[in-house]
Amino acid sequence: MRIGEAASASGVSAKMIRHYEAVGLLPAASRRASGYRDYGEAEVHALRFIRRARELGFSLHEIAALLALWGDRARASAEVKRLALAHVEALERKARDLSAMAATLRHLASTCHGDGRPECPILEDLAGEPPKKPNALGNVI
Amino acid sequence: MRIGEAASASGVSAKMIRHYEAVGLLPAASRRASGYRDYGEAEVHALRFIRRARELGFSLHEIAALLALWGDRARASAEVKRLALAHVEALERKARDLSAMAATLRHLASTCHGDGRPECPILEDLAGEPPKKPNALGNVI
DNA sequence: CTTGACCTTCCCATCATGGGAACCCCCATC
DNA sequence: GATGGGGGTTCCCATGATGGGAAGGTCAAG
Structure with missing residues (x-):
């Protein structure tokens, strides 16, 4: 072949x-x-x-x-199981990390009007600024 | 600085x-x-x-x-929200994929004695799957 | 003036995968 | 016999985010 x-x-x-x-x-x-x-x-x-x-x-x-x-006929299944479970731990940890990221971001997005206005809690969070109101000029940055 | x-x-x-x-x-x-x-x-x-x-x-x-x-004072928060939610979707999909892998592997591991004997359903599963091509939804990872 | 902590650029490595070039091999068809 | 096409071969490069490290310049304190 x-x-x-x-x-x-x-x-x-x-x-x-x-x-x-x-x-x-x-x-x-x-x-x-x-x-x-x-x-x-x-x-x-x-x-x-x-x-x-x-x-x-x-x-x-x-x-x-x-x-x-x-390929090792004399292998102990304990070793295989150990590798598999260690890998499961890593996978679950990664999945948890991603879910946490998604939840945080989804929450942030839920607080964003998502309309034509510039005020955006998502960007404010990324920028590390506390949520703030528009200043006298109406600018949020 | x-x-x-x-x-x-x-x-x-x-x-x-x-x-x-x-x-x-x-x-x-x-x-x-x-x-x-x-x-x-x-x-x-x-x-x-x-x-x-x-x-x-x-x-x-x-x-x-x-x-x-x-940096764009004239931005519409809708655009930011759109990007954020698209990213949330991607994160959630990845998290789901990883969780599915972990669950499959954890199940496999649960069927393995994990002792000194060589019989190991984990290896048997890895060796025994029928050939599968990348599906329409995505990759073979 | 020396020392050491900092900076600079540049190259290489990771991990798994793919794209593409330049070239070779084999078989069927004209 | 020539030709064409669909294999194969090796080699280099790219991805994305990050880090390691070398060779050499800069600066402040001792």
Whole structure:
């Protein structure tokens, strides 16, 4: 199987397959006489493993560890579980951070008239100014 | 004020202040005879604006738009609100994606014994998914 | 005058991914 | 046999936000 076929069979782009090989996530593929990379089912399987792990938000570094455990028959599932739960923690922390940002900003936006007037609590918050009323000239900045 | 003082006064690193200038987010700072950048309160204010917007997850590109609106006395708050709410949508979508990943992985981990035995549903799931191409909604992450 | 803290510019690295150039290979068709 | 097209190959560059660090200039205190 050439790289393009392996790509569509695995859902990983040919570009990324070469990249994974270049960074050592995958062993160097065997080559045909033409120089073309040649893949079999095992390689496609590994690529699907990587794709799935990426979908779950694992970094390539973490995936390297998972691949090693995947290929290690003597592995302890405790190690896999530890990696997975550590990653869950990181994902949940990021999700919480983003949700907090969204909530803050949504609240700010809710206090903004959103009409043609220049007064805008969103910008006032960003600028670090306390909410203030228009001055004598009507300018808020 | 030299760049280091502006940095500690604003909470933005000197490195990033230069970077923001380089990418056009900030106008070129005035220079002393020595070549050192020189900052005043207005610049520190703008830096704090940027830092706060970054804390809320705005990209530098979005911040450029916000800064333009901030400096525009004739702005309509509707435009600011529109930008803010669009950003809230993006943040919430990312948070949802991360939460979904975390939930999937936490569920997988819960089915793993996590002991010395090699059987591991986490690895089995990673290895066993059917091939899937990027869907219409987004990427394969 | 020296020392040390600060500043300058410039290059490189991160992380995962893609774009594109320049060139090679293979197969079908004219 | 020539040609065309759709593979493949390597290599360089870009993204976005941030940091590290080198080589060298500036300034104030001792």
